Every structure is written in structure tokens, then in C-alpha cells.
Amino acid sequence: MVIGRVVGSVVATQKNESFVGSKMLLVQPLDLDGNDYGQEILAIDTQDAGPGDIVLVVSEGNSARQAMGKSDAPVDSVIIGVVDTIRVSRHGEGR
Amino acid sequence: MVIGRVVGSVVATQKNESFVGSKMLLVQPLDLDGNDYGQEILAIDTQDAGPGDIVLVVSEGNSARQAMGKSDAPVDSVIIGVVDTIRVSRHGEGR
Amino acid sequence: MVIGRVVGSVVATQKNESFVGSKMLLVQPLDLDGNDYGQEILAIDTQDAGPGDIVLVVSEGNSARQAMGKSDAPVDSVIIGVVDTIRVSRHGEGR
Amino acid sequence: MVIGRVVGSVVATQKNESFVGSKMLLVQPLDLDGNDYGQEILAIDTQDAGPGDIVLVVSEGNSARQAMGKSDAPVDSVIIGVVDTIRVSRHGEGR
Amino acid sequence: MVIGRVVGSVVATQKNESFVGSKMLLVQPLDLDGNDYGQEILAIDTQDAGPGDIVLVVSEGNSARQAMGKSDAPVDSVIIGVVDTIRVSRHGEGR
Numbered sequence: 001m002v003i004g005r006v007v008g009s010v011v012a013t014q015k016n017e018s019f020v021g022s023k024m025l026l027v028q029p030l031d032l033d034g035n036d037y038g039q040e041i042l043a044i045d046t047q048d049a050g051p052g053d054i055v056l057v058v059s060e061g062n063s064a065r066q067a068m069g070k071s072d073a074p075v076d077s078v079i080i081g082v083v084d085t086i087r088v089s090r091h092g093e094g095r
Numbered sequence: 096m097v098i099g100r101v102v103g104s105v106v107a108t109q110k111n112e113s114f115v116g117s118k119m120l121l122v123q124p125l126d127l128d129g130n131d132y133g134q135e136i137l138a139i140d141t142q143d144a145g146p147g148d149i150v151l152v153v154s155e156g157n158s159a160r161q162a163m164g165k166s167d168a169p170v171d172s173v174i175i176g177v178v179d180t181i182r183v184s185r186h187g188e189g190r
Numbered sequence: 191m192v193i194g195r196v197v198g199s200v201v202a203t204q205k206n207e208s209f210v211g212s213k214m215l216l217v218q219p220l221d222l223d224g225n226d227y228g229q230e231i232l233a234i235d236t237q238d239a240g241p242g243d244i245v246l247v248v249s250e251g252n253s254a255r256q257a258m259g260k261s262d263a264p265v266d267s268v269i270i271g272v273v274d275t276i277r278v279s280r281h282g283e284g285r
Numbered sequence: 286m287v288i289g290r291v292v293g294s295v296v297a298t299q300k301n302e303s304f305v306g307s308k309m310l311l312v313q314p315l316d317l318d319g320n321d322y323g324q325e326i327l328a329i330d331t332q333d334a335g336p337g338d339i340v341l342v343v344s345e346g347n348s349a350r351q352a353m354g355k356s357d358a359p360v361d362s363v364i365i366g367v368v369d370t371i372r373v374s375r376h377g378e379g380r
Numbered sequence: 381m382v383i384g385r386v387v388g389s390v391v392a393t394q395k396n397e398s399f400v401g402s403k404m405l406l407v408q409p410l411d412l413d414g415n416d417y418g419q420e421i422l423a424i425d426t427q428d429a430g431p432g433d434i435v436l437v438v439s440e441g442n443s444a445r446q447a448m449g450k451s452d453a454p455v456d457s458v459i460i461g462v463v464d465t466i467r468v469s470r471h472g473e474g475r
Contacts, residue, residue: 001214001232001267003200008127008183010098012151014142015176016162024096024151026127026183032198032216032230040127042096042151047204051184056202056214056232060251061155063264067206074158074175077096080264081205088198088216089241103317103373105288107341109332110366111352119286119341121317121373135317137286137341146374156345169348169365172286191404191422191457193390222388222406222420237394246392246404246422250441253454257396270454271395278388278406279431293412293468295383297436299427300461301447309381309436311412311468325412327381327436336469346440359443359460362381 004029006053018073032088043077056081099124101148113168138172151176194219196243208263233267246271289314291338303358328362341366384409386433398453423457436461
């Protein structure tokens with residue numbers, strides 16, 4: 001799973017029928033310091049997330065289908081939570 | 096899922112029989128600013144996409160088989176939509 | 191599988207119901223010299239690990255579901271062990 | 286799927302029994318300009334490919350097992366076609 | 381699949397029960413020139429490999445479970461062969 005910020009959305013009229021009614025959000029992965037890294041992920045939203053939200057994204061096909069509740073959807077990434085708090089305890093000093 | 100632009104196609108006479116009649120397109124991944132990143136992906140087209148189209152690509156085996164409607168195809172990437180609009184709202188300013 | 195150090199945790203009230211009661215830990219991958227590499231992984235803990243522990247993380251959906259004991263969880267990374275010792279024998283000199 | 290050139294082969298006497306009788310080829314991924322990128326992939330050949338051939342490689346477990354016709358082989362990469370032509374139409378100018 | 385050299389091992393007393401009795405080896409990926417690349421992979425050994433051996437590693441969950449003979453193990457990487465010979469024929473000159 002990765003943590004990221006919702007930075008946009010995508011509209012596609014012509015698409016696989018499994019996606020009808022699903023919201024597709026763009027998520028920018030973030031590191032522990034809150035900095036961007038890597039490329040945006042396009043994920044199906046199952047948590048009513050919106051722009052600016054910090055979310056949890058799972059990138060695995062069966063996970064995505066189960067979270068969407070559609071066993072035959074061709075999908076590989078899904079938002080499965082909205083983050084409240086990230087607690088960092090680097091180099092073991094926090095235990 | 097990734098967003099990309101169709102930049103070419105591949106012809107292969109000698110291939111697994113599951114691919115007979117399928118169109119194989121080369122897709123260049125794009126970031127939110129519309130710039131290229133990473134390597135081209137070779138994906139099976141299920142949306143009648145063509146050169147220049149901005150498309151959605153899912154890279155996962157079961158997804159690809161379901162979108163193709165062939166449960167035993169050895170395939171890992173498929174075009175599942177054509178993008179109309181990408182709406183960007185960076186750093187949360189859009190909410 | 192990767193080896194990493196637990197460097198934090200994440201709290202998410204709004205999430206997929208499969209995650210209720212599960213601890214989500216942030217793990218920094220480590221190389222053989224004990225140096226950090228790559229981005230942190232967010233993994234479900236099944237080994238009662240804590241900050242500073244050196245752990246084994248499996249990143250695969252079916253593995254994660256089996257280790258959690260939840261066959262329908264949308265999850266792709268899980269902590270499946272706590273490391274006691276790493277024995278290095280580089281360039282074959284150790285055999 | 287990736288496009289690559291066959292650049293070698295591997296012989297392993299001691300191996301999982303599913304691989305007995307299978308040819309293991311090394312494939313160097315190529316970009317659209319025909320330049321090498323990334324690391325070689327070791328893939329099972331199902332298309333009677335040889336050194337210098339430009340091939341299609343699928344990297345996904347179920348795909349590889351189906352193309353090999355062995356439902357219990359521990360394999361993740363397989364050659365599923367030999368390329369005749371790559372047609373490039375960059376930046377949409379080709380439509 | 382990747383080719384690599386066994387460079388170490390890991391001991392973990394506290395772990396998922398599927399791993400009891402399994403040897404966990406660290407494998408450094410190698411390119412065709414025998415140079416290291418990327419990070420070490422932690423893989424379950426099914427071939428009685430040891431330090432310095434050049435091995436074949438499959439990184440896919442179902443493959444790993446089948447090679448281990450444990451259908452419910454949370455595992456994603458496994459050693460499935462020991463390499464005798466790597467034959468390189470670059471740029472097609474070998475055919």
C-alpha cells in the first residue's frame with residue numbers, strides 16, 4: 001500500500017462497463033516527510049475521497065475488485081482508506 | 096492504472112493463439128502535465144483506440160483477461176478506456 | 191520479500207472494513223549494509239512488530255490475505271516475520 | 286507486455302521439474318527507437334524463438350503457466366510472440 | 381525470473397508458521413556481464429542452494445507457493461533452479 005494525496009480526477013465516457021458509476025482519482029504518492037515521489041496513480045475511489053485528501057491506495061487486482069464489489073472488473077488500484085494521522089518514529093528512537 | 100498516449104502498434108504473425116484478432120498498441124505513459132515518463136507499454140486494445148488517443152491502461156493479468164473476454168489468454172496489459180478530461184487540483188487547492 | 195525497519199504507523203478511521211482492528215505499520219526497506227533504500231512500504235502487521243524492529247515484508251495480495259486470515263481483504267503488503275540475524279557472505283567467500 | 290531482443294540462454298540442470306524440456310531465453314527490453322533499456326528478462330520460450338529475434342514477453346504468473354500449458358509451474362515470464370513489424374506514430378501525427 | 385548470486389541468509393524465530401523449516405536466502409541480481417544490479421531479493425530456497433551459487437529466482441506468489449508445496453504460504457519469491465551456464469549472443473551475432 002502507498003500513502004498519497006488526491007490531486008485530480010479523470011473523466012472517460014468510453015470505457016469498460018465495470019467502471020460506469022465509479023469515480024477515478026489521481027493520487028500523488030507521498031513519503032514520510034510529506035514530499036511527492038514517483039508518478040501519480042489512477043485509482044478507483046471507494047471511500048468518497050476528494051482533492052487534497054491523504055489516502056491509502058492498494059495496487060493489486062483482486063484487492064481492487066473486492067473493494068469495488070465487482071468480481072469481474074479490470075482494475076488494479078483502489079483507494080481503501082482516508083488517513084487521519086501518520087506517526088513517524090525513525091531509527092528506532094520511538095519505541 | 097496509468098494514463099498514456101497511443102504511439103504505435105505491433106504486428107506479430109507468430110504468436111499465442113489467444114491474440115489472433117486482437118490489436119496490440121504501444122502506449123507512452125504521461126504525467127499530469129502531459130509529459131512522457133518511463134517506457135512504452137504494449138497493451139491489447141479493447142476500446143477501438145487509435146494513434147494519438149489518450150487512454151487508460153490496466154496492467155494486471157486477470158483484469159486483462161476479463162477485459163479481452165478470454166479467460167486463458169497470456170496477457171498482462173489492456174486498454175480499458177479513452178480519456179475525455181483530466182482535471183488537476185494540486186496541493187489541495189481545488190477542494 | 192524485503193527486509194526493513196519499522197519507522198512509523200498510520201491511523202485511518204475511514205477505511206475498508208477488512209482493516210478494522212489491524213495495525214498498519216510503515217516499513218523502510220534496508221539493504222545488506224543496513225542502509226535505507228527506496229520508499230517506505232505500508233504493511234499490515236501480523237507479528238506484533240513495533241518501531242525499530244527489523245521485519246520481513248511480503249508484497250503480494252494472496253499472501254497478505256492469507257497472513258491476515260481474511261480472504262476478502264483488499265491488501266497487498268504484510269509483515270510476516272521479525273528478523274533475528276542477517277548473515278552476509280558476499281562474492282561467494284562464505285561457502 | 287514488453288518488446289525485446291533475444292540475447293542469450295540459460296542452462297540449469299538442477300531446477301524445478303516443471304522446467305524440464307523448456308528453453309529459458311534471456312531477453313533485452315527495447316524502446317521504440319530500438320535502444321536497450323533496463324535489465325534482461327529470463328523468460329520461458331513457447332514460440333521457438335532464437336538469438337536476435339524480436340519477441341513479445343508477458344510477465345505475469347498465470348499468463349506464463351497458461352502459455353506453457355503447465356498449470357502448476359513456478360514461472361512468471363514467457364515469450365508469447367515474435368514481432369514482424371513495429372509501427373510508430375508519435376505525438377498523434379500518425380492518425 | 382531473474383538470475384542472481386546467493387549472498388547471505390536470514391534467521392527469523394518469530395514468523396508465519398508456513399516458513400518453519402524453510403531456508404531464507406538473500407540473492408543479489410546479476411546482469412549478463414556478471415555485475416550486480418538493484419537490491420537483494422529475499423527468497424525461499426527449494427533447491428538446496430548455498431552462498432556463491434548462481435540461482436534462478438521467480439518473484440510471483442502462486443509460483444512461490446507451488447514450488448514450496450504449501451498452498452497457503454504468504455510468500456512471493458522462491459529459488460527454483462541453480463544455473464550451470466549462461467550463453468550470451470548479443471545483438472543477434474550468435475544466431
